[in-house]
Amino acid sequence: MATKKVTGSQAVILSLLEEGVDTIFGYPGGAIMPIYDALYDFDQQVTHILTRHEQGAVHAAEGYAKVTGRAGVCFATSGPGATNLITGIADAMIDSIPLVCITGQVASPLLGTDAFQESDVVGISMPITKWNYQITDADEIPEAIAKAFYIATTGRPGPVLLDIAKDAQFQELDFEYKKCTKIRSYIRDYQIDPFSVKAAADLIDAAKKPFLLFGQGVIIANAEAELKTFIEKTGIPAAWTLLGLSALPSDHPLNVGMLGMHGNYGPNVKTNEADLIIAVGMRFDDRVTGKVSAYAKNAKIIHLEIDPAEIGKIVKTDVAVLGNAKKSLAMLIDNVKENKHESWLQEFRECDKIEYKKVISKDIYPEKGGLTMGEAVRIASEKTNNEAILVTDVGQHQMVAARYFKFKHSKSIVTSGGLGTMGYGIPAAMGAQLGAKNRTVVAFVGDGGFQMTLQELGTIVQNKLPVKIVLLNNNFLGMVRQWQQLFFEKRYSFTELQNPDFIMITNGFGMAAHKVTKREELEAGIQKMLDHNGPYLLEVVVEKEDNVFPMVPSGASVSDVILEA
Amino acid sequence: MKQEFNITIFSENYIGLLNRITINFTRRKINIESLTVSASAIQGVSKFIIVVNETEDKVRKLVGQLDKIVDVLKAFYNTNEEIIYEEIALYKVPTDALYESDQIEKMVRKAGARIMEITREYTVIEKTGHKEETQALFEELNQFGVMQFVRSGRIAITRDPIERLSEFLKERDALLGSID
Known part of the structure; x- marks a missing residue:
């Protein structure tokens, strides 16, 4: 050049x-x-x-x-x-x-x-x-x-x-521009060791209760197809981390739900019953493991991971397969035997029934009381045919959205996982919309986080970004309030908010907005938001003191997950 | 159980890299007992030797993070038994004391130290050795009043016959070549 x-x-x-x-x-x-x-x-x-x-x-x-x-x-x-x-x-x-x-x-x-x-x-x-x-x-x-x-x-x-x-x-x-293709002090990928793949395959073939945990590494490596093929060949139930959401369709028969503090009941309980954990592109975050000394004690652990510093960082690994998940999964697929784990999978489904009865039905199909976050999420997901990009802020609404929003396509989750950054939702939603101009972007935010970055409504309007914002307003910093209720004797220290008129503020930015307070208005409100040509904010006034369950209390083992207070 | 570990890091010679390395210690609240940085046998490559007193588990994870730094070529750790190491110490004592008796001279001979400079006012003595040895000499000399004392960070060399880095760089070239 x-x-x-x-x-x-x-x-x-x-x-x-x-x-x-x-x-x-x-x-x-x-x-x-x-x-x-x-x-x-x-x-x-x-x-x-x-x-x-x-x-x-x-x-x-x-x-x-x-x-x-x-x-x-x-x-x-x-x-x-x-x-x-x-x-x-x-x-x-x-x-x-x-x-x-x-x-x-x-x-x-x-x-x-x-x-x-x-x-x-x-x-x-x-x-x-x-x-x-x-x-x-x-x-x-x-x-x-x-x-x-x-x-x-x-x-x-x-x-x-x-x-x-x-x-x-x-x-x-x-x-003069030359793309960088290598740096001698930096390894971007590893040649996958066939011996470790073989060792992993042997463990997988021999396992009676294998359980696969997958994270964002699958999405980053574009390994969604390999993940799906692998679990279908081996019949292994698979659960996603918060950042692994959407890497597998929500309705895949082997997708057993979300891990972690507010994940699903089955994945948490069954972690401690599994005899083999296959972790793919995830890092055993403390929100996933709960008490590490009581985590997956009956299981051998296989870790497919591209970052060598993550291997053995939190849990002891029996077989580590270092490298890109797309390549390592492809090699594993070739090395494992076809298998089925019907009764083991059924155990997860039994847990689902318990969770549905005790938690989910009340969350997403409530019949009495104030509006719930769960029903708003369910309706928004259904009305977008489970094809939207989900963006969240941080807090209760984030966990509820992660639990009840459904996915068909990968790269459909934008949420702050590790850092838990309040104020992330609105600006991240506009970035997501610019990156995926032809997709519907639905952002769920709470009334706390919304007020940290709501000035970006101006950016959304100026650039005509048709982001759909659902503001779940409970007039509280809800997640902190939940902890105060459960672990600090309901001493609600500085968590109640005196909120402004969000509709007036949104209108002031030149954005359409609407507020719903009653169950009978909710569905029409969400439909109107989705039908609107351009950005839109729907404020949903929800029950003030609802809690997110299931919950692995801080410091407890994943198998001590609770379904109610 | 905590014990002494010697962390060796080979890196590019870039501004700010020392900071990027040490923040990994700070973040994990690991104290650096000794730190030496200088040019290695390979041009453009710096060698760090960092001594910590920690459990092996913590050191292993720390070194994993250090190895991950983009501009770090390789990081590894050794116990004291696996390496040959030295520190250097300089002592400044009043020259009068040297004249008054032969004790200082005897101490210097016994310790295998050497006298570097004698002036009317002071004499500078140099000793290389492990910390306990340089410390022992300090205590002996201090009977006469050590005017100034300084000890370097540790330098160390592995018991391997060759510099690990040259082998490592060859392997790295092969690896970078093989990854598409």
């Missing part, structure tokens, strides 16, 4: 185009103005979404990344602009989301002088980025951006941050 003279700022945009970037979320400011100036000439090639806060930009980039599988890109200026990205970067780090964050920095002669809007964002973001780098010379820009995309999107994905000094943005360079 011939080289041409461009400025550092132009090189940033040209490099992003080389990486196939079509959408950037950001917010301008002093130290990134040259890059924004260069962007002005590229409005045909790339869409820039001006958010109302940098946190909105970074969560939107996460939502975009989740539904596309590509890196989300965001821009922010130095100092406060950069520090406002931090929560989203931390969220992306713990949930393995590929992001390329580009921040402006004060000119290099001013570094370390406490210059206006200077913050050490490379230092600040070091623990929460997969990689970061400060550019003080324009010549470094193409290579650094190529490296950034390579690192963010390969192996176990994660966020990277490039901090570009203002003088480097003005400097000229001879632009």
Whole structure:
């Protein structure tokens, strides 16, 4: 490729185009103005979404990344602009989301002088980025951006941050772009060890009560088909983690539901009865394992995982298969015998009946009392033919949505898992909508988290993003209140909210909104929201003091999951 | 059970990498007893030797995280028995004390230390050895009043016949070549 003279700022945009970037979320400011100036000439090639806060930009980039599988890109200026990205970067780090964050920095002669809007964002973001780098010379820009995309999107994905000094943005360079294909100190994938695959297959063939747990690794590796083939060949019941949602159709006969603190009854109880756990692309988060010393004690553990640091981190692994889940599952499929585990699967179904009777029926088909979160989720899922992208904020509504929303297609869940970031929902929903323009995006948010980032309604309206927002309003920070009720003797310390008129606020942003308070209005309200051409907010006033069950109490074993208080 | 472990890290020589490495210790509240960083036998590659007093389980998980850092080539750990290690110490004592008796001279000979510089006011003594040895000499010399004392971080070499890194880099090249 011939080289041409461009400025550092132009090189940033040209490099992003080389990486196939079509959408950037950001917010301008002093130290990134040259890059924004260069962007002005590229409005045909790339869409820039001006958010109302940098946190909105970074969560939107996460939502975009989740539904596309590509890196989300965001821009922010130095100092406060950069520090406002931090929560989203931390969220992306713990949930393995590929992001390329580009921040402006004060000119290099001013570094370390406490210059206006200077913050050490490379230092600040070091623990929460997969990689970061400060550019003080324009010549470094193409290579650094190529490296950034390579690192963010390969192996176990994660966020990277490039901090570009203002003088480097003005400097000229001879632009030539080469994609990064390897870094000698970094392994993006492993050759799968056939002996470990054989050892795993032997355990699988011999197991009487095998149980497969799958997480986001399946989605990241595009291994959905392999997962389905594997469980169908072996007849093994499979449960998803929160981030593994949608990797298998909800109605697949071997899909036994969700693991974890508010997961389904069967998957939690049966974990401790299984004689073999096959964990695929998941990391044994404490919300999944409960008390680790009492976790899956009757089982041998096989772990299919791309990050060697995750193997043996929480639970002792009997057979580890290191590498990409798509490849390791394909190899396993070839090595295992066809099998069926009908009576074992039936045990899960018996648990489902218990859970349905004690919890689910009351949640999703209540006959009396106030509206429930569960019925709103069920109706929204049904009315979108289980084909929508589900976005959530964090809290009770998140767990309810994860439990009752149904999925047909992969990459249909956008939720903050590891970090549990309130305020994630609204901005992530707009990013998801931009990443999946032809799909319906339904965002469930609570009244607490909504008020952390509701300014992004302005961004949604300005960009005509037809996001459907269901605000489940219980006038409480519901999850904290639930814990206060169960573990702190109902001492409701600072969890009740005096809320504004959400309809008026939403209308004030120029968005259509409607409020329902009665059961007989709910279905029509959701239908109206879905039929509306454009963004819409439906406020559903729900029972103030409902709890989410089942629940594995903090510090308890998964088999001590409770179905009622 | 906690014991001393020597963590060896081979990395690219990049700005900020030391910080990226040490935050992994901070986050897990693991104290660094000693830290040495310098150029390795291979150009452009830095070698870190970090001594911690921890359980093997914690060290193993920590090293897993260190190995994962993009700019780290390889991280591994050894017990003291598996390596040969040394530290260097410098002691500054008043030269008067050296003249007044032959005790300092005897201590230096016995400890296998050496005198580096003598001026009218002070004498600088150097000793290499394990911490207990350099510490023992410090205590002996301190009868005469040690004016200044400094001890380096630990340097260590494995008992393997070759530098592990060169083998490792060959393997890495083969691996990177084989992954499509």
